[in-house]
Amino acid sequence: MMLDEWALIKPADQLELTEAELKEEITRVLTANNPHAPQNIVRWSFKERTYKPILVIDQLAVHFVMEGSLVHQDSDEGRRQMAKEGVLEETLTVDTGVGFDEEEPETSVKINKHFAELNSDIYSSASKTDKKELKITNQFNFSERASQTLNNPLRDKSCHTEPPPRSNFSATATQWEIYDAYVEELQKQEKNKEKQKAIQTKENDDKSKKIMLMETQSNDVTKVGKAAKILERMVNQNLFDDIIQDFKYFEDESDEFRGQKGTLLPLWKFHYDKSRGLSVTALCWNKKYQDLFAVGMGSYDFNKQGHGMLVFYTLKNPSFPEYIYLTTSGVLCLDIHDQHSYLVAVGFYDGCVAVYNLKQKGAEPVYKSTAKTGKHTDPVWQVHWQNDDMDNNHNFYSVSSDGRVVSWTLVKNELVFTDIIRLTLNGVISEGPEGAQQPYIACGTAFDFHKQIDYLFLVGTEEGKIHKCSKTYSSQFLETYDAHSMAVDTVKWNHYHPKVFISCSSDWTVKIWDHTINTPVFTFDLNVAVGDVSWAPYSSTVFAAVTTDGTVHVFDLSINKYEALCQQSVVAKKTKLTHLEFNPIHPIIIVGDDRGYIISLKLSPNLRKEPKVRAVQSFQTRISADLQNYILFREDKVMPDIHYSGPTKHGRKQMAH
């Protein structure tokens, strides 16, 4: 079987056998007989004297022999060795050998020395002896050791950019929606067109209005107007700083050495370029805003009549007027309402009177008289506001060369006129060819209303007469003063003394009157035509006059009744001074000339002395309500008794401030 399977590998010397031979079973019986042992060994027997076959053949074959080193412990040699080794052998034999010795002494193990050494580890632990065995190094007795460092920990990181913001949108597109959208859009467009048209027309209107304004009142830049105005005043304040300092603080110390005389210090000079060729015909301070004054521009020359101008200056801005109004005719007179300081009454050369309202924009007056409403037929020489009438309507008076004194009342939108008096030349008999008696008309040139007695007023005429009139009698005069030989230029009541008034004329004289006496109390001949005269507001005895030679005269009757305290020429030669006005509060005067310039002058301390208190009690009775405006520092002023030959010589008090 085995040969079959392994038939492929055949040793070279294998027997060649047939199938039959291979299939033959060979029975082998294993016995203890050595097949190689000879069977026919014969030995000579000496006893029988023949060769006799030996039947028992030694079957043993020895292959290896080694002599052992083990010694039985019970043997002598074993005992000797143990004795030699000492206790170890004894214990060993004791411990191990108990069972063996007793039960199987024949088979007990003899432990030799080497055996004991090899198993010393085991036995040492079991033995109770303290004897130490040397540890034998063992090349197989080792251990492996390993260590690991800490690995860096791992970490994941990631980031996202924010996606662009998104939103949703949804709609539907249909034909009808598209159509509706278009129709709506078209309607919107049409509306816009209409609006634009409207705006355009409005703009056009505005433009035309602006052009009109520009013609009259510079550019209407309303938005920056206020800021520009402030800036302009600041610039002016810096430019005219020295003048402002003079105005406020300068007092002429040389007055002490001048005795009674005084001087005038020129301050600002006002001029408006477009008023070139016009002369100053009227001046008036605003009672409420004491730095503001009005100037009327026109001409006194009959041959040079043309347009006029009404301008308002403030001391805070000397370089340009605050308000400018162009007029078609020359302005001859004006007056600012005491309470309503925005109302300005103006009289023109063509006989018209008008009222301007500073609050309202526009170049036209709010009221103007027309031919239908009783305008004067000749130049209006003076206008004056009155107290409101019983219906609380504002009203003013005017006087003109046509001989009428007219009261004008502001009713709603129109001026209502009332003739107060018609001036006639009393005592002049007409010498007409027919000899018909005709009342000749006297030409009024100036008037003034009594400060306390409401009905009483004075009218100066071109003939040189002054009539004392009453508002209630239109036909006759209460009194007529044969005052001047030429036209009366100004007539003015004293601010304090209820009986005294002053007049001036082109006949070179200034006269002071007591209205109860027909002849003048004082007459001052200034040797040149006098343009204007005015009482000082701070003293009853001080007045100033301007003359056509360009000189300002200041008098104080309580100091010198005969000569002026100051005669100072303030303009270039050939320039005529036309008007003069005292500031109601500040110690300055303004004078206007025929070239359109207005000069402000400061009075030196000598010119503004106030009289000392003389008899307050008796004096106070003479002061009426009108004085209450001035009461604080003026109640001690006294008009010296001018009826007597000499004024009382009493000490003078310097002005408190």
Add this chain to the structure above:
Amino acid sequence: MAGTGEGKKEEADYKRLHSFPLIRHTDMPEEMRVETMELCVTACEKFATNNESAAKMIKESMDKKFGSSWHVVIGEGFGFEVTHEVKNLLYMFFGGSLAVCVWKCS
């Protein structure tokens, strides 16, 4: 007949009056809006009969000018709800009957 004549006239008027581009909704900046609108008008006029071509032209031009990815819908009647990047949407009418929606969403 008169009625139909008027109708025709109205139609003509309508076509004449409603030919302008009308932006219905947009959140684009001024410059971009004007450019996009002009592009849409050009495309719709160039491919008056082929909305697909017009849309393709618009889309490709917009991708070039303002970066991808733009989407364009042109049609006479459709509804839509889209998510778009803000400041990148234009919905307009044109020629009286076309609605164009252009938006960007990448």
